[in-house]
Amino acid sequence: MTMFKPFALFFLILCTFLVVTQSRTIQPNDANLIQQTCKNTPNYALCIQYLNSDPKAPSADIRGLSLIMVNVIKTKATATLNKIRQLLKTSPPSQKGALTSCESKYNTIIVADVAEATEALQKGNPKFAEDGASDADVEQEACEGGFSGNSPLTADNNVMHNVATIARAIIRNLL
Template identity: 50%
Template sequence: MTNLKTITMFFFFLIYVTSLSSIIHCRTLIIPNGESLMESTCRRTPNYNVCIQSLKANPASSNADVNGLAQIMVKVMTSKANDAINMIHQLQRSGSSSQKKALSSCASKYNAILIGDIPQATEALQKGDPKFAEDGSNDAANEATFCENEFNGKSPLTKQNNAMHDVSVVTAAIVRNLL
């Protein structure tokens, strides 16, 4: 009888520990009726429209989990950074000498995004370390803002800088759902 009692207690203890572990490791994302994970996730970002437009442009987003949505947004960041770099190179070829220093500074900032921030975010998401992905996304947003400020009010890169900033802060907000 004692062995049966011990086995039963052990069994209930094991169930308790397993359920406690599940509660600790599981973050539940509550999705309102009729809303997709993408829509629900985008509502938790600072710019719903940028989020939805960016994600809907990629067919894989309809079946992605939150990590997948974040990875798609990192790819959007890459595209926006490349757009900015291309514009910078175009302006450097045809631009005035008064903007040369600011354009050069912006080129280095966008190179930092492409060489440092985006690979950091990508690797962190792949390894399950969302904090570093959030940091990389926020750094990219800051670099875009710093580039914009290089021009002291009349930036030829406002469109690209705003797009980069907005996509980056949306990415950071999506990644925060993984923390």
């Protein structure tokens, strides 16, 4: 029996050591992942703001952070699409054509680009996800260009540009 006590004590110490060294503190490591990821984007402060506004971000991996940013694209595009529809009701006839074109472009962002990026990330194909984020930026640029310098959507298009380029930069970490 005396031989058993030192073995039991050794086993207890070994188990405790393994639990302590193999466990992970979630918040500091994951906050560090968000910070490191955002450092590789064109706008660190906005990246941090968008990712930290999602409760899933602290426990997300790069793919999860990419999905969060694609969802931000969808949210911002939806808000802009709603604004465009309101503007179409009250805008002067000279802007109706450009607004209608923007409506189509922002609908494409939601229906095609976000769907493409989301599905590609879920299936593990980051190249197509990057294409979806890049296309969202192209769509906002075409929308802005349709107004020949007098766009009521400049601020919204700038937001879409920022969100799309941040999403694209995060997705590129998966390539």
